[in-house]
Amino acid sequence: MQRKRTVRTVSIAEVDCAACPSAGRCWGELRLPIEGLRGRRAAVLERGEPLLRQGERTGTVYMVVNGCLILRESLTNGAQRVAGLSLPGELLGIEGYARGEHPCTAQAATEVSVCRLNLAAPGSGQASAALLERLLMKYAMQLERVAPPWAGLSAVERVVAFIENYASRAHVSRAPDGLFSLPLTRADIGSYLGLAPETVVRALGQLSGERRLSVHGRTIRLSELQPASVSPAA
Amino acid sequence: MQRKRTVRTVSIAEVDCAACPSAGRCWGELRLPIEGLRGRRAAVLERGEPLLRQGERTGTVYMVVNGCLILRESLTNGAQRVAGLSLPGELLGIEGYARGEHPCTAQAATEVSVCRLNLAAPGSGQASAALLERLLMKYAMQLERVAPPWAGLSAVERVVAFIENYASRAHVSRAPDGLFSLPLTRADIGSYLGLAPETVVRALGQLSGERRLSVHGRTIRLSELQPASVSPAA
DNA sequence: CGGCCACTTGAAAACCTTCAACCTATGTGG
DNA sequence: CCACATAGGTTGAAGGTTTTCAAGTGGCCG
Numbered sequence: 001m002q003r004k005r006t007v008r009t010v011s012i013a014e015v016d017c018a019a020c021p022s023a024g025r026c027w028g029e030l031r032l033p034i035e036g037l038r039g040r041r042a043a044v045l046e047r048g049e050p051l052l053r054q055g056e057r058t059g060t061v062y063m064v065v066n067g068c069l070i071l072r073e074s075l076t077n078g079a080q081r082v083a084g085l086s087l088p089g090e091l092l093g094i095e096g097y098a099r100g101e102h103p104c105t106a107q108a109a110t111e112v113s114v115c116r117l118n119l120a121a122p123g124s125g126q127a128s129a130a131l132l133e134r135l136l137m138k139y140a141m142q143l144e145r146v147a148p149p150w151a152g153l154s155a156v157e158r159v160v161a162f163i164e165n166y167a168s169r170a171h172v173s174r175a176p177d178g179l180f181s182l183p184l185t186r187a188d189i190g191s192y193l194g195l196a197p198e199t200v201v202r203a204l205g206q207l208s209g210e211r212r213l214s215v216h217g218r219t220i221r222l223s224e225l226q227p228a229s230v231s232p233a234a
Numbered sequence: 235m236q237r238k239r240t241v242r243t244v245s246i247a248e249v250d251c252a253a254c255p256s257a258g259r260c261w262g263e264l265r266l267p268i269e270g271l272r273g274r275r276a277a278v279l280e281r282g283e284p285l286l287r288q289g290e291r292t293g294t295v296y297m298v299v300n301g302c303l304i305l306r307e308s309l310t311n312g313a314q315r316v317a318g319l320s321l322p323g324e325l326l327g328i329e330g331y332a333r334g335e336h337p338c339t340a341q342a343a344t345e346v347s348v349c350r351l352n353l354a355a356p357g358s359g360q361a362s363a364a365l366l367e368r369l370l371m372k373y374a375m376q377l378e379r380v381a382p383p384w385a386g387l388s389a390v391e392r393v394v395a396f397i398e399n400y401a402s403r404a405h406v407s408r409a410p411d412g413l414f415s416l417p418l419t420r421a422d423i424g425s426y427l428g429l430a431p432e433t434v435v436r437a438l439g440q441l442s443g444e445r446r447l448s449v450h451g452r453t454i455r456l457s458e459l460q461p462a463s464v465s466p467a468a
Numbered sequence: 469c470g471g472c473c474a475c476t477t478g479a480a481a482a483c484c485t486t487c488a489a490c491c492t493a494t495g496t497g498g
Numbered sequence: 499c500c501a502c503a504t505a506g507g508t509t510g511a512a513g514g515t516t517t518t519c520a521a522g523t524g525g526c527c528g
Binding site: 025047068070080081082083084085087088089090094095097098099109110128129132133135136137138139140141148151152153166169170171183184188189191192193194195 | 259281302304314315316317318319321322323324328329331332333343344362363366367369370371372373374375382385386387400403404405417418422423425426427428
């Protein structure tokens with residue numbers, strides 16, 4: 001993004017949330033006491049610098065204090081997309097904490113400062129209930145702010161993505177006959193994917209013609225065929 | 235959905251996760267011990283029955299044990315859309331726990347059984363750290379499964395929704411001059427919204443012409459005008 | 469049987485993307 | 499200081515995809 005980059009040395013300091021002027025934005029909406037909460041003001045990033053990289057295996061969780069980060073995701077077909085934004089008062093890195101690997105790269109869009117939270121390793125039982133409860137609530141509030149896996153795909157690929165997502169979440173075994181039932185009307189599928197019901201019908205028809213799946217009403221069988229490669233963007 | 239409905243009386247029983255055959259699906263992927271976890275097998279719902287209603291003010295959190303629920307959301311313009319699905323092993327109702335109000339209705343798409351979790355009221359400090367940690371991780375893993383607020387909107391309305399979402403998250407004051415800077419390129423906005431960069435440009439131009447906002451480069455001012463009403467669907 | 473609902477199909481219209489060109493601001497090197 | 503390169507932004511026209519509208523089918527249930 002930038003040719004030259006002055007790698008600024010950053011002061012890392014322990015911060016008591018009770019004394020931090022940004023605490024209202026970080027914890028205030030939750031109407032919970034903040035006594036005892038501490039963060040580690042970990043970094044001030046310049047525009048363009050990454051804080052987390054996709055695939056990284058750290059479980060560090062951050063609270064954004066100032067600035068804006070862009071969440072970028074590399075798709076399996078090589079394309080990239082913007083998966084979301086992180087703004088002041090929002091958590092960053094919980095996915096890495098939960099699954100052990102970050103799903104996307106977080107890159108500073110402006111100058112950014114963040115706090116690293118004192119969250120013990122998963123399963124160690126060290127993290128406090130008070131902090132965990134705040135994290136859970138915080139995270140629940142920002143849930144709606146991430147792009148879905150089918151953003152930017154064509155109608156046919158959206159339907160494929162939806163069906164495969166459903167199949168994996170519903171624990172459908174893909175072998176040997178792999179039949180399963182999708183308990184939704186075409187209209188519901190369309191509403192979820194942002195498509196007209198007729199478009200869902202036509203997409204299923206096309207996929208059926210290409211032998212990527214077979215459809216009889218709401219019963220579906222996925223073929224072993226790979227999802228057709230999508231033309232990579234940029 | 236169904237004309238008549240036999241409201242079945244449901245056995246509510248305490249369930250110890252350690253003895254429940256579904257526990258692997260509920261907690262298994264997390265590689266954490268499940269000793270001491272208990273749920274209350276709260277309900278078996280028939281197809282069509284709602285478990286939670288949009289706007290309801292309960293903080294109950296459920297784990298889906300079997301079946302499929304559709305999350306339906308009523309938009310401010312009266313339209314409805316499907317916001318997501320809840321499948322076995324997934325949490326339901328955390329938004330209600332966090333914000334005190336459920337953002338959408340959860341309706342059974344098949345016969346459904348759920349467990350109610352023993353989660354104390356927010357702020358009471360009663361919930362155990364172990365349960366909270368599991369909930370946090372569980373929730374982080376299902377984060378990507380919800381439709382974004384702009385799904386199904388036209389390009390212009392997507393851009394409006396994005397800008398308003400950004401403005402509220404970035405704590406932009408809309409008065410008196412309400413100028414703010416969007417630290418993203420048109421290409422980034424388009425990538426996030428699933429639009430071509432040119433389409434973002436044209437949408438901004440159109441909104442500017444309609445006086446719904448003013449744009450100078452990345453500096454934006456929102457007008458006081460309401461977002462134009464969208465034709466309600468069904 | 470008649471009504472309702474989900475599903476399907478076809479044709480026209482609306483919308484969005486693509487491609488190509490051009491513009492502007494910024495930064496670099498001569 | 500100027501020429502040039504680069505990146506972001508803007509505009510027009512063509513083409514493709516999706517939506518809309520309209521009509522018709524089949525299953526289920528009173």
